[in-house]
Amino acid sequence: MRVPDSDLQTCVRLALQALLLVGKGASERGAILVASASDPSLSPARVEALDLVLATLGQQDLIDTIIERVLPDRQLGTKTRWLFRLAVQMLLRCRGGADLRRTEKSLRNVMPVEQLADLEILIGSVLTLDANQIWSSLIDPEKIALETHNPTWWVSYCYRLLGRSEGVKLLSAASRPRYIRINPLKNHGRTTLPSRAKPLETALAKVAHSLPVYAVQGSLSTFSEFFSEGIFQIQDLASFLAVKAADPAPGEDVLDICAAPGGKTAALAQLMKNQGRIVSVDYSTGRMRSWRREITRLGVKIAEPVICSVSDMAVTGTFDLIVIDPPCTGSGILDRHPSMKWHLTPESTERYSRLQQHFLNSSSRLLAPDGRILYCTCSLTVEENEYVVSEFLKSHPDFETRPVLREYGSPGLEGFTDCRRLWPHRDRTAGYFIARLQRLN
Ligand SMILES: C[S@@+](CC[C@H](N)C(=O)[O-])C[C@H]1O[C@@H](n2cnc3c(N)ncnc32)[C@H](O)[C@@H]1O
Known part of the structure; x- marks a missing residue:
């Protein structure tokens, strides 16, 4: 269906507002909602604008390489940079003919007058782009990085995890259902x-x-x-499987750490047939508001919210099961959150790993003598997964891993074969790590 020119301009305007918010830390979908709420005239373009935002962020490295080549040494302000990025993305996906003419017209209409000359240079250069010129000077991980739109260090990291051939498959996996x-x-x-x-x-x-x-x-x-x-x-299949691996039973006392917005709380209640108790802890008031909405919508009767930090946990008791789904780099869900790719660094991985070890250590004191912990992340790194479990076991000799989900996914790495990994390119799910830790009575 042909989108009228005015709608295309609305879409670019909304995408620009959203990208400015993403640049300040908002999520892609959250940014579209906030930007369209603050200017209702942009609302009708929400779906197309989100698509444009995701595509622009998803290919940001290639887009920036093109801008740098075509307009070298320009000092671009934040808004101009995002506008140019949108322009390059729209031109890259253009099918030529009428589509191209409409795109050019819309871009000229939204571009400030002082940027019009540069826009014309961009249009001409993108349309005559010879990708080989960009690739030719690059070594293999740099080339794969630009082809699959990932940071170069992350490409090398995935090679180390799976070998080059499967690493490339992981990096170029299609978006999961x-x-x-x-x-x-x-x-x-x-x-x-x-x-x-x-x-x-x-x-x-x-x-x-x-x-x-x-x-x-x-x-x-x-x-x-x-x-x-x-x-x-x-709910992603991997997220449900993590809850299934915990094997929650009706009547149990369960502590759900980092619970908002409630995906795992609701799945726990389902498997517990709404019998027993779930204490759901999260420190984000806003996300716990979503937790409350979800819990009510889904008819969960056994969950109680506690808004506090894990570092300062206002919970006592001895729980049969503790589910820990801590914050992580999200390197297993980059297909839906492309902006996170560009914040992924070895340092952020280390930082999350330390936080996750802290969450696991401090929650474990609330476990019953024969209780179990289900630890999971939507990250692919060893530092946030097998390493966290390994460090925990070293300092807690009264715990052992237990095998989970043998019929799904693949064994954990580094010899942690009781644990399970789900890989986006093998399993068509979020990338997930799942470990069950049993306390020995
Ligand atoms: C991966 S998400 C949890 C998803 C949730 N388990 C679900 O299935 O819907 C991580 C959560 O950790 C929370 N969080 C981060 N740091 C925290 C802390 N210090 N104390 C408590 N919650 C924290 C975040 O607010 C976020 O909601």
Whole structure:
């Protein structure tokens, strides 16, 4: 369908506002919501603008390389830089002909007068771009970095994890499907679709007979009616499998550390059949607001929120199960959050690793003598996963790993074969690490 020129300009304007917010630390989707709420005239362009934002951030390295080559030594202000990045992204995806003329026209209309000359240079250069000129001077990891749009150090890191050939597959993996988990707590105890939703079955692919999880083929908007009723939750398969690996049982006392916005709390309550108790801890008031909304929508009756930091935990007790889903680099979910790629550094990996070790150590004192801990992250690095578990076991000889999810994913690295890894290119899920730690009584 042809988007009118005025809509394309609205889309660029909204994308620009959102990118400025992302530059200040907002998430891509959050930035689109905030920018469109502050200027309702931009609202109709939300879907297309998000697509443009994700594509611009996803290819930011190539785009910046082009801008640097075409306009060397320019001192670009923040807003101009984002506008130029948007312009290059739009030109790169142009199919020529009328599409190109519309794109050029829209860009000229949104560009400040003083940048118009540079815009014309950019247009001419992108349209006659010879990618070989960019690649030719690069060594292998740099070339793969620019081809797959990843930091060069991260390319080398993935080579070390999996070898070059599989590393490239990981770095160029297609975006994973969206998954939904059917919620029996609002569906008369069933994990199949309600009969009135049967027509939607064609848009869903069951992941495995024994799991209440489906991959969505197409737009999630088809499901909006059932979403508000709480019949399903949008949850990656890997995130659900992490909860399954914890094997929560009805009647247990569970501590859910770093719980917002509630994905794991709700899945725990489902497997516990809403019997027992879940104490959900998170320090973010805003994210706990989302937690409350989700818990109510999904009919969870056994969870209580505690807003506090793990470093200063206002919780006492001895829990049968502690689930720890700490903040991480998110290197397993870069397909949906491309801006995080450009903040991923060896230093940030180390920083998160230290924080995760601290969370695991300080939570473990709240575990019952024969209790278990489920530790998971959506990161691919060894530092945030096997290394955290290894350090914990060294200082806690009363714990052992236990095998989990043998029928899914792959064994952990560095000899941690009881643990499980899910890889985006092998499993079509978020990249995940899952470890179950049993306290020996
Ligand atoms: C990976 S997310 C958790 C996702 C959640 N478990 C779910 O499944 O929906 C990490 C969470 O850790 C929280 N967090 C970060 N630092 C924290 C701290 N010091 N104390 C408590 N929560 C913290 C963040 O607010 C964020 O909600």
